[in-house]
Each structure stands twice: as C-alpha cells, then as structure tokens.
Amino acid sequence: MEQYSDPLDGIFQALADPTRRAVLARLGRGPASISDLAGPFSMALPSFMKHIHALEGSGLIRTQKQGRVRTCAIEESRFAAIEAWMSTQRALWQGRTDRLEQFVTSAENKEK
Helix, strand or coil: CHHHHHHHHHHHHHHCCHHHHHHHHHHCCCCEEHHHHHCCCCCCHHHHHHHHHHHHHCCCEEEEEECCEEEEEECHHHHHHHHHHHHHHHHHHHHHHHHHHHHHHHHHHHHC
C-alpha cells in the first residue's frame, strides 16, 4: 500500500472537489477546450484555471496549446494507479467482510 501513497495523495486531493470531478466527467466524453469546460460553471476564468492546474498537477489531465486555444484531455495512465489501489482495497475489505459473515454464521449456528 505504501507504493501508492505519494501519487495517490495528489490524485485523491484533486478528486475531492466537485468542480474537478465534473470536469473529469466531461473530459470522459473526449478532449475539450478550457472555455468549453469553464462554460457550465459560474466562476471567473482565473478561478476555474486553478481547478485545471490542480487536475494537471495531479496528472489526471494533460493540456495542449494550439494557437490561442488550450485543450484538455484525460491522462488515462493515472487512472490505472487509482484502479490498482481500489482493487487492493476491494480485495482486503471483501476478505474482511467474508470472515465477518463466517463468524456471524458460526455464532448463530452455535446458538441453535
């Protein structure tokens, strides 16, 4: 689990904000310009750019500038780190709940 700590801290911090999650959801449909991404949010562009920088800093998105337009796209490889951590956690907790279920069933059978 320690192998995930540093990169995952930044990723989960970026995912903690609903605006950033909404941006990622939109980028899940394909790349988009900053202005297209900012459109649905009632905030000034400099404030919105802080969210873009947080997502880019965590490695969840990448940006590319062509002329005056900056386009954002999801960085799929970073989601693999999340998936690996979630799989480890899922296996751990499934094992624990399975053992709890066995314990409860065993206790119920002893009471009968």
